[in-house]
Amino acid sequence: MTSGLKDSYYIMKRDLIRMTRQKMPLIGAVVRPILWLFFLGTGLKFGFIALPLVGINWQQYIFPGIIAMNVLFSGVMSGATIVWDREFGFLKEITIAPIPRWSIILGKVLSGTIIAGCQGVLVLAVYPLLGISLGFLQLAQTLLAIFFIAMAVTAVGVLLAARIRTLEGFGAVNNFVVMPVFFLSGALHPLSNIPDWLKILIYLNPFSYAVDLLRVILLGLDGDPVLDILTIVLFTNVIFLSALYLFAQRRQYYP
Numbered sequence: 277m278t279s280g281l282k283d284s285y286y287i288m289k290r291d292l293i294r295m296t297r298q299k300m301p302l303i304g305a306v307v308r309p310i311l312w313l314f315f316l317g318t319g320l321k322f323g324f325i326a327l328p329l330v331g332i333n334w335q336q337y338i339f340p341g342i343i344a345m346n347v348l349f350s351g352v353m354s355g356a357t358i359v360w361d362r363e364f365g366f367l368k369e370i371t372i373a374p375i376p377r378w379s380i381i382l383g384k385v386l387s388g389t390i391i392a393g394c395q396g397v398l399v400l401a402v403y404p405l406l407g408i409s410l411g412f413l414q415l416a417q418t419l420l421a422i423f424f425i426a427m428a429v430t431a432v433g434v435l436l437a438a439r440i441r442t443l444e445g446f447g448a449v450n451n452f453v454v455m456p457v458f459f460l461s462g463a464l465h466p467l468s469n470i471p472d473w474l475k476i477l478i479y480l481n482p483f484s485y486a487v488d489l490l491r492v493i494l495l496g497l498d499g500d501p502v503l504d505i506l507t508i509v510l511f512t513n514v515i516f517l518s519a520l521y522l523f524a525q526r527r528q529y530y531p
Contacts, residue, residue, distance in 0.1 A: 280379040287370070287383025288390070291357055295391055308349065309399045313342045313406075332495060335406050340490035341463025347396040347422060348429050348483065352454055354388030355433030359446045377523050381434055385516070388430030393423035408494065417493045425486040428508050431515040438522035461487045482511040 313335065361367040370380060400418060403410060410418070436453070440446045460477050461484045467475055478484050489504035491497050 280376045281382075283375040283379040284383035284386060287380060288387040291354075291384065291387035292390060294357070295387075306398060309342045309346050309402075312345065313339065313399070313402070332497075333407075336408055336495065337466075337491075338464050339403070339406055339408065340494050341458075341461065341487050343396050343399045343422065344425060344461070344463060344483070344487045344490055345458055346399050347392045347426050347486075348454060348458060350395045351388055351392035351426050351429030352433040352436070352450055354384070354391060354430050355435075355437035356443060356446050356450075357387075358384060358434065358437035359440060359443050362441065363443065378520055381516070381519055381523055384434050385427060385430050388433060389423060389427040392426035392430055396422040396426060403494070410494070414493060418490065421486075421489050421493055424505075424508065425489070428482070428486065428512040428515070431512055431519060435515050435519040435522070438519050457481060457483045460484070463487045482507055 358367065361370075397419065400422065432453070433450075436449055437446060440449055460474075460481045462478050467478060470478075485504040485507040488499050489501055489508070492499035492501050492504070
């Protein structure tokens with residue numbers, strides 16, 4: 277057990293070092309939420325009717341969803357490191373090494389969680405500009421929630437990478453998965469006046485509960501944080517175990 281955790285640590289450390297040497301993902305993590313939050317948010321704020329929520333404008337309302345979006349994009353994309361390692365032979369080397377398979381998955385999930393969580397924190401840092409006031413407890417809860425959500429979405433990226441062999445294929449599937457998941461999360465609009473069929477899709481989307489959890493903490497809106505947390509925990513465990521099953525089959529690692 278201890279040896280496996282040590283192996284996970286070195287895999288995580290390798291991915292984190294590689295990420296610090298890449299500038300474009302960091303730039304994208306900063307520019308993407310700015311476009312959504314300030315350009316789209318401003319358009320919603322002045323171009324649409326007021327929200328049916330007292331004391332909350334459109335920018336403030338979509339803020340938790342934009343944080344979750346940045347975490348989602350980064351977490352799922354962390355699976356690309358597995359595809360990259362497969363193409364260059366590194367994954368084959370560690371899979372034939374005398375280390376447990378779960379340590380590989382855990383190391384990848386931990387590194388992706390840290391990267392995605394930090395990119396979520398970058399967005400959180402602009403909350404004073406939106407007129408949102410957070411106490412110390414709220415801030416601590418938000419940070420925990422961000423990294424908690426980051427672990428869940430990173431597990432999805434690892435699961436996808438277990439089945440996809442090329443970077444091009446991963447990019448295509450990533451867009452196919454990430455955008456519908458985001459738009460069907462209620463991140464950009466309230467659920468009060470939408471059609472029933474759309475509500476059902478949103479309630480079936482595990483990412484909706486991540487957005488709701490952040491919204492409850494940051495804005496103090498009504499919600500069920502216990503249900504949100506339990507749903508995310510269950511989803512993360514199912515995805516992690518599914519990835520473990522796929523990675524236990526050597527043929528899934530490399531051609």
